[in-house]
Amino acid sequence: MKYIIKRILQMIPSVLLVLLITFSLSRIVPGDPARMMAGEQAPEEAVERIREEMGLNKPIPEQFVVYVSEVARGDLGTAWHTGRPVAEDFAMRFPASFELALCALLLAVLIGVPVGIYAAAKKDSAVDHISRVITLLGTSVPVFWLGFMLIYLLYAKFEMIPAPFGRISDEIFPPTHITGLYLLDSILTGDIVAFKSAISHIFLPALCLCFGSLAIISRMTRSNMIEVLNLDYIRTARSKGIKESKVIGKHGFRNILVPVLTVIGAQLGGLIGNAVVVETIFNWPGIGSYITQSILQTDYAPVQAFTVISVLIYMFINLILDILYTVVDPRITY
């Protein structure tokens, strides 16, 4: 517990640093937000007035202090391209992104880990070779290309999935709001129609988003497992006459959990980044597509907020992982 508090306190300087970086970056990039807001034809005085309203005429250090204190109060600024507070926009779009990321992560872990274990146990078998080719593709194919190809094949050519637009088909009512996750909500309310539609919409973007992570997770699982299976205690376990599935599933798996958890944690970072691309391609009404819009319109506030929140999420995940390590491995204590 003391350790957790210490870790949370340690996050503060990191967050400040991130705030400084995002703040500086958005000031360095070309494009004058006041001019954008006022419009091309607006007179110089109008632009100046907006600049004053936004505090852009103040000295940069002062702008930073104001910015930090606002973030600390939960005020992430106003997205001028929607005209609403960023926090509000985020809250509205968060469930969509969360649902997509969760599905992608579940797919990546639930497929990647077993495939990796199987490939390690049956090293140099056909399954191992096939998984190697697929994972090589997964790590090398850019996510935007994969997205377009999947849409082209499965939607345009074979019409196996609905139009890649949104979370649920237009003619179907979204399930009653409980968690905001359509899949979960439709199960909770027993709304089969909505569930079917939601799953057909989320399938492709989730697949697309998980592909790279799946590849890395299965590769890392495989290589760690191969290493562990050569260790003495695995030979001891085999000498006990227990089933091979138990040797691998118990003795092997427990020992690869720490490195595999680390990889999964690291992949979450990549997932957040890729989500921006995937959501844009599939018109997914989440935070990622919102950020793309903001970037295209030189809207500082949402981009800054997104970066800060991503970092916070990432730190939080790492904290959870560090706690999980102690559960998995009795040798790790803090």
Add this chain to the structure above:
Amino acid sequence: MEPILKVQNLHTEIKMDYGTFEAVNGVDFELQKGETLGLVGESGCGKSLTSLSLTGLLGPKVRVSQGQAIFEGRDILHLPEAEKRALRGGKISMIFQEPMTALNPLFTIGNQMVEMMLPHMKISRKEALARAVKLLTDMGIERPERIVKSYPFQLSGGMLQRVMIAMSLSCNPRILIADEPTTALDVTIQAQILKLMNELKEKYDTSIILITHNLGVVAQICDRVAVMYFGQIVETAPVKELFENPRHFYTKGLLGCIPKLDEDEELLNTIPGMVPAVTEKIEGCSFAPRCSKCMEKCRHSMPQLEPVSEGHSCRCWYVLEGGK
């Protein structure tokens, strides 16, 4: 008396990228009931592979290519995997060299001991844990209730090897194969462990195959010794006979390597030359290139393991043709 284990003409080959090599090349031996047989040889002579062949624990590129090992009327080298598994840990159990790495670091001692008993004995988890505590008490371990709750990293090497021995005896095995059980331990702990193994052999009515490169260990607890060289047994005799009257020149060389305190030696004795690599193909006697009494015949014809006196066999042309 019928031997408990009879190994005949065991060949084990290793498949490598550039060919297949025999690492165990026709090993024959018998293990009597209640006997401790020492399997002695340098690193890489095939003694560990012999034991792993018997228990079916060979790696993916290693396989038994020939031979049989009769245990309780069955050839254990050619059983279906499920039956091999039933023997492994049950009637034939093993102890390994490095107690620090031989136990899984992430599970408690109790968990790992119980896990071994469950598939071989009709016993509940709770009974198995009680048995684990009792076994540890037999090992002379104090406060065994605490040990079963510990993780391997919390215990010392000597303690872990006791745990390993307790575990290996947990299903009342007929044969215990101990592969360098004391090599990784301090000398003082070594002696304790050897003494313990000797006592337990009587108590649990087990036969032991002790694999070691240490002749001192052999002298301490073995009844009979088989000396291995380059995948073959070159000499086998009761322990006293072997130490007093070694016949094969490799055995003589090994015994000569033990430094003596009462002789003022400048240099330690060694056997000239090196063990051939497993990839080498040697015609004739495999020890010929290093042997001081090498004859023309030795270079192209392989001698057989023939009896030279009661219970003493040797694989050497020089000895078999009456030389001393």
